[in-house]
Amino acid sequence: MIELLTTRGYYLVSFLLLGVGTYMMIGNENLVKKVIGMNIFQTGIFLFFIVAAFVEGGSPPLLSAPAPYVSPLPHVLILTAIVVGVSLTAVALGLIVRIYSEYGSLDEASIQKVIADE
């Protein structure tokens, strides 16, 4: 167990983030907090990729640096995934602004109440 923590600690942390993010999306009534949970969930996946690229004692992937190199590909992939994540957050927040102006609340339960009253 201790050995797992010391050698695979980063993986555990990234999966812990997945758990935290999922819980926030399900457990929170507040829509903005749900979006924050979604961001944490995605961050967990980003970190998973970055950890997978790491090589013990590796140097940056430049010809002038000595081997072994860390893998540059996951970094490029995650750069793309981060852009996707930012766009998603932007769209989500845009929708939340509209929901707020329509129902006057960000709380799921109160929104349901407004809908039921209509």
Add this chain to the structure above:
Amino acid sequence: MNELPALLVALPIFGSIVALLLGLVRARTGWLVAVLTSIVQVVAAATLASRAFGEEPVRYVVGGFTAPFGIELVVDGISGTMAVLVAVVALGVLGYARSAGPRSNAFYATYLLLITGLTGMSITGDVFNMYVFLEITGLTAYALVASGDSGRSALAALKYLLVGTVGASLFLLGIGYAFVATGTLNMADLSTQLAAVEGGYTAPLVQASFGLLVVGLFVKIAVFPLHTWQPSAYAGAPDSVSALISALVSTVAAYALLRIVFSVFTVEFLVANQFARTVLIIGAIVSIVLGSVLAVSQDEIKRMLAYSSVSQFGLVVGAIAIANGAALTGAVIHLVGHAIMKGGLFLTTGLIANATGARTVDEYAGLADRLPVGARVFGVLALAMVGVPPAVGFVGKWYVVLGAVRAESWPLAVVILASTLLTLAYFARVIERIYFREPAADSMTVETADTPAASGIATDGTGLVPVTVGMRATVVAAAILAIGLGVGAFEYGQLLEPTIERLLA
């Protein structure tokens, strides 16, 4: 002409930018741009698809970085079919959206971006590239669902966004596992490298990757119990958008599942992991049965159609689990057929709502007298969906059942045959009201303008619009296509044979 695969993806992006910029100069020019782009797209996709049905798929290397290092676009019979389907449905829905709206240029710019995402998913040969297109599809679909101007559509879009993002993220995590196991992202390369992983197909890393990719796509396809985003999204969106999304987004996600299972993991993986196959079969059965049961219990027509999609995609997932030639042919035919029928049904629903204000099962009573065209088209498409020959719905189901019987997968075969009755259960309810009931006295006198507002349903933001020739022509064309495709479907199945043999090899 060798650049055609790349142009197929680039063209709608270009059209989208043009629509957006032209909107700054003159409002309401987006529709024209979208139509011109879609027409060129149909021609380009058809040209490409006609070349893809041969012995070898069309391959295109993006930017001169050769595979497996660069991104590759691969067009075979199935992806060619999907590209043509996306282009044709997009053009068809535009015929309806002309007067039904939404009308803003921003809407059509997003519309074309959605076409980009769907086309990209269909023809890419690289898993990470597929993830990016999946997210482009998702992002634009969320925005389009929110283009209705009630609060309900914004709420539905946010729910769709949260659930959809989790699905896409699980897909990305699955790609991560496959990448850690093999160090490659190219589909063709992955299929050979995954077989060579230490421990073979039963290695935990490979199994976990398969599980995450499949569950991620299950969310996007809306397989029960991961379908929760779908009914509210379809019911909350404007009619043109529900038609486009119901016809294409889940369809292309199901195509992606087919591609991942057979091009990346191959049939040997399914043979080595009977558990994976069992999970697919259980997902299919649960989806078919519960999707139909939920559809029967709906009052609102659009929600009923949405649950019907859950059930129909169960059929496609079942065909993928069976994994033989007949079943896969059936899966592709049913994907195409379902797209035409379901898109047509949603447009017909919109047409009926605009003409009479009816949006629930009970309000459809006596519709045959009030709107004969709408009633007839709805009847034809509904029966086609049930699987009455010679419509395309029959051919797809026929092939899938044939596959299930050949594979001796009896539980699935029984459920698929029963699903025909279940489909009939919810459509018969509507058809009976349309043709054999007198309209309720009050529904005749209700002022049409009040009805959608009273039931809290989003129209397209422009309120009710008069039914135009374009709208009628589109739904009639969908009904004719549903029958016509059924006639040609057996020949198409033979045309598809080399592609499917290659997929199962």
